[in-house]
Amino acid sequence: MIRILLRALIFLLSAALGLWVASLVLPDLTVTASGFVTAAVVFAVTQSVLSPFLAKVVARGAPAFLGGIGLLSTFVALWIASLFPGGLTITGWQTWILAALVVWLVTAVATLLLPLVFLREARGKRAGVTRPIP
Template identity: 60%
Template structure:
């Protein structure tokens, strides 16, 4: 879908490693960057999600065997974090609603 961006789907270890590394980095970087921005540059708080996504993707891509490769063209380095960030934001918005709907439905049935 995006030239220069690839995930090693056929290597289960690399794929899982890429997901785990990215998720851990994202969960650590986002709050840390938010605290740093809040103290030093509050105007940047809105962009923390995209910045932490970019940094997490870069670090994951740099780890050999992680199953994630980001190459040329350079626009891939800009577009890939945006796509991942948007998909993550949509999932974070919709997932609780889906899970909550299921819980409500389960309670109504019982």
């Protein structure tokens, strides 16, 4: 149970990080402070539901396209998150494409690196190692 919650937290944090980085890099992508949490949660939930579904559909019909599932589900999750008022706004087709690329890349890297941070903390606590608070 804890492992599932930890994975959900990592996925939510990586989605939030991806949206935040995209909002810094792309001038036509804005995320309001009040709608950031909503956009991140909607994006993370949509992405987690869409990815396995699209992978199954594409695997049956066109297995050569399996590599693009992450980008496609990121694009669709961004679109769904932008439908909620007061959160995420993306203007221009170039920004939509770049946003999908940036968010996909950042979430992929964060999903790989965040577990290492959490696992290091957990191992340190189990071993009785404490770090000084800076």
